[in-house]
Amino acid sequence: MSDSATASPRITRPLPVLSQLGLGTATFGWLYEPVSAAQAAATVHRALELGITYLDTAPAYGLGAAESKTGAALHDVDPGQLVVSTKVGRVLEPLPATAAQNDAYPGAPQLHAVDAWTEDGIRRSLEDSLVRLGLDRVDIAYIHDPDNNEQDVYDTAFPALARLRDEGTVRAIGVGMNQSAMPTRFVERLDLDVVLLAGRYTLLEQGALDDLLPTCLTRGTRVVIGGPFNSGLLASPTESAHYDYGPAPRALLERAQAIRRVCAGHGVPITAAALQFPLGHPSVVSVLAGMRTPAEVEQNVAAFATEVPDALWDDLRAEGLLRPDAPPGKPV
Structure with a gap:
């Protein structure tokens, strides 16, 4: 491990104020089904109308499609009304002439994502995102899924992103991943403002209680939880449900069905419990849910506002469906 991997002082900065329920835009990038630019715009506008003021996106979502649709939706919105985050670490390049055509979805751009962990790569990644978003800066930039590039984060990606924060191009920086172990090491050793953890602190699994969440609490690093529905x-x-973007394993399907039965016994939709559960941890400041229509926005906002009694969390623990040390969901 290089010297840059040793623990750095943590400077506590005010994080942009995030709505507790945020809008994830992976759905705009042809995740499972198409979403037109008009539909994406209607979804964003309905979210803003209902108080969802935090939007997250990334170049990798539909090879720029999600960012472009998000940017088009925001062209008539006052940037001061919302918080936008995107991700860095990959740039979109034209497919080589010898490569197979990209037919991932109708009209897919003939592009591919290329790792870009150097200072120039991080800067270009962010600059390209700003063009697609039609913004002159974003509030948060996350290093995106560096699962196979941990040393690159220490050596080049984090220092580059920290300089962008110092310059004011971004207000806060962090890392976004689908695992908790590596982000824990980053939080221990780097001056990160926030971590976006997808799918690893939900009603189905609470492994982040063993590493990332207590570390963030100690260091004063805030946490955003993505994937509260574990891909649906x-x-x-x-x-037919998905888990981690693939077919749900039988054991997890049965566990989710058991959770739903407990929720139903309290007259609470499982969606309400799933959206509210992560916010019970003191490090968690927002939960990002993917939404593809105004109707889904309305359903999630209603679920998020549903009262969830403490007895529901107690019953989940009693049936072995929730860890004993997991705090109850967001306060009523």
Whole structure:
């Protein structure tokens, strides 16, 4: 490990104020089904109308499609009314002439994502995102999924992003991943403002209680939870449900169905419990849910406002469906 991997002082900065329920835009990038630019704009506008003022996106979502649709939706919105985050670490390049055509979805751009962990790469990644978003800066930039590039984060990506923060191009910096172990090491050793943890602190799994969440609490690093439905399984635990972007394993499907039964016993939709659960931890400041229509926005806002009694969390623990040390969801 290089010297840059040793623990650095943590400077506590005010994080941009995030709505407790945020809008994730991976759905705008042809995740499972198409979303037109008009539909994406209607979804964003309805979210803002209902008080969702935090939007997260990334170049990798539909090879720029999600950022472009988000940017088009925001062209007539006062930037001061919302918080926008995107991700860095990859740039979009034209497919080589010898490569197979990209037919991931109709009209897919003939591009591919290329790792870009150097200072120039991080800067270009962010600059390209700003063009697609039509913004002159974003509030938060996350290093995106450096699972195979941990040393690059210490050596080049984090220092580059920290300089962008110092310059004011971004207000806060962090890392966004689908695991908790590596972000824990980053929080221990780097001056990060926030971590976006996707899918690893939900009603289905609470492993982040063993490493990332207590570390963030100690260091004063805030946490945003993505994937509160675990790719859909906790929204609708049916045979066709997804988990981590693939078919849900039988054991997890049965566990989600058992959670739904406990929720139903209290007259609470499973979506309400899933959205509210992560916010019970003192490090968690926002939960990002993917939404693709104004109707989904309305459903999630209603679920987020549903009263969830403490007895529901107690019953989940009693049935072994929630860790004993997991705090209850957001306060009523």
